[in-house]
Structure formats: C-alpha cells, structure tokens
Amino acid sequence: MIKAVLVFNNHGKPRLSKFFVRYNEDMQQQIVRETFHLVSKRDDSVCNFLEGGSLIGGSDFRLIYRHYATLYFVFCVDSSESELGILDLIQVFVETLDKCFENVCELDLIFHVDKVHYILQEMVIGGMVLETNMTEVLAHVEAQTKLEKQETTAVSFVKAGMASAPTRAIAAVNTLKAAAPFKR
Template sequence: MIKAILIFNNHGKPRLSKFFTHYSEDVQQQIIRETFHLLAKRDDSCCNFLETGSLIDGTDVKIVYRHYATLYFVFCVDSSESELGILDLIQVFVETLDKTFENVCELDLIFHVDKVHYILSEIVMGGMVLETNMSEILTHIEAQSKLEKSEAGITAAPVRAVAAVKNFSPSVANLSNISLPSLPNIPTSFKELKTALPNFNKKF
C-alpha cells in the first residue's frame, strides 16, 4: 500500500503532499522534513529507493523516489509494493503532468495544485493504484476539462444575458426623441364636462 506521496523542491519546500492515513499537521510536516533530509544527502548515482525504519506509523516504510531537475517525487510505501513498479508509476505520473502542462515545471505545481491533485487521484486512490495507462489518464483529464469549461459557460450565461439586455435597452437620450400620440384634452371643471357631453343635461 502507498502510505504517502510527496513532492518537494531541492530546498525542502513541499509542492504537493498526499497522505492516505490521517496524521496531524505537525506529524505530516515532520515526515516531509525527515524524508527530505534522507534524500538531500544522497548522491544522484545512488539507487532510487531506501529503507527508512519507523518513519511512518512506527512501521517499516520504503521510500521510492525520482529526482527531476528541481523536484523530488517521493512515494512512501509498505513492503507489499514493488520498488520497480513504483518507479514506473512515478514516471507515469511525471509524464502525465508533462503532457497536461506542456513541459511541467515547479510553478505549474504551485499555481495548478487542484489539477495536479486531480491527476494524482486518477492514478492513486486510497493508497491503491487505479490506473497506469497514461493515455487512459489523459482521456479522463481531457473529459474533466471539457466538463469544467461547459459548467463555466453555464455559470457565465446570466451575466451575458444581462449584458445583452443592457445593450438593447434604449438610453435616456433616445427616450426623449420618441414621439407619443396626442391625447384629447381632459375636462378640468364641471362646466367643461357639461360642454364635452352634450347629452349631459338631458340625463341629469
């Protein structure tokens, strides 16, 4: 089982952290710090996995990682996971990010954290691997993007409708030029009313 997935830069600044077991914020930060210290002192020529002792939950956990330019991609797993399988999974994750963001960099992880978490959830859920086929993952991501765009269009429809009404509404200046049909003179006194109604005296 995958215990945690971490991404941090060469200075130990976390860019993504996903724990599949509940830990307090302090414990999570401690795990990130200790993991970084373990990896920062390793040479790039070393293998990409190591035993950590009792880093998480007091149980033996293996760290499987890849170092790309300024970022470490780290999977903390138990003994049931294959190190080589996890290395391939990290490669799928990174290539998917690269396809999605077109040459992914650290800033993409900072400014698009929601999308990065969505991509990760297509690959791993609840500590279990869901999908390793990158084309399938990209298909799901594209479908999600289309859905988000359509929802954004529905949300913006009322705003566009109001703008259209405003554009078609006549201005005050135009209202002053509208000619209205003349209305008959309305009697203002009882005498004028008698004159206007010739049969008035006959009936009353």
C-alpha cells in the first residue's frame, strides 16, 4: 500500500503532499523534512529505493523516488508494493503531468495544485494503484476540464443575465406606465 506521495524541490520545499495514512500536521511536516534529508543526500548514480525513515515506519516501509530537474517525486510504500512497479508509476505520473502542462515545471505544481491532485487521484486512490495507463488518465483529465469550462460558461451566463435584470425591470415598468397611465 502507498502511504504517502511527496513532491519537493531541491531545497526541501513541498510542492505536493498526499498522505493516505492519517498523520497530524506536525507529523506530516516532520515526515517531509526527514524524507527530504534521506533522499537529497543520496548520489544520483545510486539505487532509487531506500528504507523508510524512523517517522514513516522504519524498515517495513520503503521510499521509492525519482529526481527530475529540480523536483523529487517520492512514494512512501509498505513492503507489499513492488519497487519497480512504483518506479513505473512515478514515470507515468510525471509523463502525465508533462502532457497536461506541456513541459511541466515546479510553478505548474504550485499554481495548479488542484489539477495535480486530480491527476494523482485518477492514478492512486486510498493508497491503492487504480490506473497506470496514461491515455486513460489523460482522457479523464480532459473530460474534467471540459466539464469545468461548461460550468464556468454557465455561471458567466447567469451572472450576465442577473446584471441586466434591474435594467430590464425598469424598462418593463416604464412600458406599463406608458401603456396604462395611472389615474387618480
């Protein structure tokens, strides 16, 4: 089972953190710091698997990570998960982000955090891998984007109609006055 997905930059600033196990806020921050220290001090030529830190579960847990440019993508998993399968999942996650944001960068993760969480949720739910086919994930993301655009258009249409409502009401009253003048 996947316990957490963490993405942080070369300076240890978290850009995405999704915990599938309940930890309080302070513990989550400590886990991110400890994970960064464990992963960042490793050379790029060594294996991308290491034993979990003392906070995330010790020897029963593994940290599986990839370092792309300025970002570390780390999956904290228990011993039942396949290390190579998780490495493949990280690759698919990054490629999907790259397709959605056209050359994904750290700023995309900062300014589109909701979309990044949605993409991750299409792939992993409750710590279990749901989908690894990038085409399927992209199809769901595109459908969600279309739905959001339709909703935005509908809201804009309603707002435009509401903005002109007072003008239409005054025009209707003036028309009634002209048609049937009030007699005393």
